[in-house]
Amino acid sequence: MKMTSLLTPTLKKAPAGWQDPGVIRLIRSGYALDFQNEEWNLLPLGSILRENVAWTFLHALMEENFQQLDSLLYKKDGLYALAQRAVQSYRDLPLNFMELRQGLLLLGGIETASGKEAQQEIVHTIDNILQNLNLPSIVMSDETLGTDGSYVALKASDQYIAVENGVACSSCGWTGTENARIEQSKPYRTEKEMVRQEIHTPNASSIEELCEFLHIPAEQTVKTMFYMAEVDDGWRPVAVLIRGDLHISEEKLALFLKVKKVRIAEENELMSVMGQKPGYLGPVGLPERVCLVADISIEGCSGVVTGANKPNYHLTGVTWGRDFKTKHIGDVALLREGMNCPRCGLELQPFLWNKVAAVWSEKSDIEGIPYQDQQGQTEKCTLWKGWIDLNSILTALAREKTYPFGLAPFDVDIIVPSVKDEVAMNLATNLYLEMAQNGIVVLFDDRNERAGAKFADFELFGIPVKVVVGRKAAEGIVEVHYGEDAKEMQAEDVVCFLSSLLNDDDESL
Secondary structure, eight states: OBGGGSOOOOOSSOOTTOOOHHHHHHHHTTSEEEEETTEEEEOHHHHHHHHHHHHHHHHHHHTTTEEEOSSSTTSTTHHHHHHHHHOSBGGGOOEEEEEEETTEEEEEEEEOTTOTHHHHHHHHHHHHHHHHTTOOEEEEEOGGGOTTOEEEEEEOOTTSTTOEEEEEOTTTOOEEETTSOOOOOOOOOOSSOOOOEEEEOTTOOSHHHHHHHHTOOGGGBEEEEEEEEEETTEEEEEEEEEETTOOBOHHHHHHHHTOSOEEEOOHHHHHHHHSSOTTSOOSTTOOTTSEEEEETTTTTOOSEEEEOSSTTEEEEEEOBTTTBOOSEEEOOBOOOTTSBOTTTOSBOEEEEEEEEEEEEEEOOSSOOOEEEOTTSOEEEOEEEEEEEEHHHHHHHHHTSSSOOTTTSSOSEEEEOSOTTOHHHHHHHHHHHHHHHHTTOOEEEEOOSOOHHHHHHHHHHHTOSEEEEOOTTGGGTEEEEEETTEEEEEEHHHHHHHHHHHHHHHHHHO
16 A cells, blocks of 8 residues: 555654553554544554454464354353254364454353363463464453453553553462452451450541551451442342451452442441441441341451441450351452462562453353253253453554564555655555565555655554665665664565565464
């Protein structure tokens, strides 16, 4: 394509309001008009780049026997309906599918009852593709995706868009989101049983103020947080108990309660249930209609301090089983830095990440799909789903200096510093036609523009190879720049050289 025919509204300066170098690059280079509501408004070059990224994944997954669908995976029960229609015997399994949908590559599969390890194989495939794109990725645990679900993520900085907090272990290499499973969380216990007492604690409505007032560590306190859980007939109040030095994960809580959504109770809702504002709430003496959930850090505690459900008062010496108890016990805490690694037990470090893919077991309200196994017995299929965020990968690629061969919209950019040089223009035009005839995707910058502007745009575009047809054009010599290397060569040798360069790069991928 010739530059004079291409829509590329490049910018000299970075767009205001952005810090992410990938976002800045895509907008400045004319790959995208803007980024709004977590979606790219892509221009021609950006569309080509995303299509190339999508094809890279499609091609790799086809080699893993994935088949492409049109509009089933995005529907709630589309995969289930397909399994009903297509699966009768173990001979029909496994089936793996993919579907392009609005910047996402949706994934789904139907496996035998014992085929759950297939999900980890898919995660491994996605991880390998990203590594081949020079995007070092990590696999992260997350409780909200189920025990066998995983995110594939890229390391991030606080400048990036869509950054999330995570934790990592520098010793064993384990990584997880803040919603990763916490296997153990020891409750606070005193050596001797304590008598429960009500004490006056004025102006101590927060854990920090309470600890300072009583000269105790935060882990000796119990936070009582009121949430509203969305159920079929409205919102139900839920009191959640957690050790004072920990924080509640709303995602884990919703998963534990098997509801779609939870939110902090508003003041008027709390007043209608408890008759008081937040700050001094506790588990002792709660109304029966309030569902009480305890984090695993609370079960078995003794000698702890809780709110007294009375303004400016707390209870000390509170003990599990004697003073309060609940059968609703689960892991509802955020996993934060300083806590123990779930794998090796050493201290976790903070970690920022961008999620680019996810895979999880699909849990349907509909009865499972039966099939006959090799012994003629009736088993039920397992379904899994996932997604790959092409937009996030697009942004990550834009943070690099150049795009890889096969992903960049063009393999080569031919630049003539001065279009007034007829010899150079004729040589460049012939090169352009020869490259196109040999399957090289080439951009010819034929604009009547300053040489500096052309070179600046080349840097923004991230095209892997630059061919400059300039001062030695009369001798048939051009400059070829690729990576950190550059060389002069006869124009007649350029196509052969580039074809070899492209083939070597394809083999490395």
